[in-house]
Amino acid sequence: MKRNLYVSAAAAAVLLAGGPAAAAAVLLAGGPAAAVAATADAVRTAPAAATAPLADTTAEGAAAAALKDYPGVIESLDREANVWHVDVITKDGKGHAELKVDAATGKVTRENVDTDGDAGEHKDLLAAKVTAEQAVKAAVAAHPGEAWTVEWDSDDNGKAASWHVEVRGSDGKTWDGSVDAATGKVTAESDHSDSDEDYGNDDNG
Structure with missing residues (x-):
C-alpha cells in the first residue's frame, strides 16, 4: 500500500512538470525514485516564465x-x-x-x-x-x-x-x-x- 502511495505522489508531481507521457515514461523506467528525481531535475531546468511587457497606454x-x-x-x-x-x-x-x-x-x-x-x-x-x-x-x-x-x-x-x-x-x-x-x-x-x-x-x- 505504501509503495502505491509513493508511486501516486511521484506520478502526480511529474504530471505537473511534464504531463502524462512524462509521468508514464519515468515510472516505467525507474519507478517512484526515478520519478521524484526526474521531477526535481525538471524544476531545476524549467525555463522561467516570460515576463509580460508593460501595456502601452493609447x-x-x-x-x-x-x-x-x-x-x-x-x-x-x-x-x-x-x-x-x-x-x-x-x-x-x-x-x-x-x-x-x-x-x-x-x-x-x-x-x-x-x-x-x-x-x-x-x-x-x-x-x-x-x-x-x-x-x-x-x-x-x-x-x-x-x-x-x-x-x-x-x-x-x-x-x-x-x-x-x-x-x-x-x-x-x-x-x-x-x-x-x-x-x-x-x-x-x-x-x-x-x-x-x-x-x-x-x-x-
Whole structure:
C-alpha cells in the first residue's frame, strides 16, 4: 500500500512538470525514485516564465487617466517618446491643468495647474459636440493606426472649429487630418513619412 502511495505522489508531481507521457515514461523506467528525481531535475531546468511587457497606454487611455486625475475636457493630447502631454480645461472654463501620463504605467503627474483662467477663452471647446476622445476614434476609424496627437483648433477667421489629429500607421507614415467639432466629419490633410526618431526615440519627454 505504501509503495502505491509513493508511486501516486511521484506520478502526480511529474504530471505537473511534464504531463502524462512524462509521468508514464519515468515510472516505467525507474519507478517512484526515478520519478521524484526526474521531477526535481525538471524544476531545476524549467525555463522561467516570460515576463509580460508593460501595456502601452493609447491616446484614449491617456485621456481617461488624465481626466480621472483632473476632471474636465481634453484640450490637447500629444505623445512624446514614452510620455503623453495632456491639457485639460475644467468644465467651468476657469481651471487648466498640464499633465504628463507615463505611457508604460499610466501614472499621471501634474506639471502645472491654473484655477483662475478666463472662462470665455474656452467657450467653444466646452460647447463642442465632439470631444477629443471622439475625434481620436473617428480619425482612427478613417485611417487605421495609433493616434499620436489631438489638438483643439478654433480659429477666429470664420473657419469651423475642429480637432487636428495625427495618426501613426503600421507602415511608419503619419496621417494628418481634422475632425469637425460639430459633425465629426473627418478630412485628410496630408500623408507623410516620419522616422521613429521623431516619435519613438525622443527622450526629452
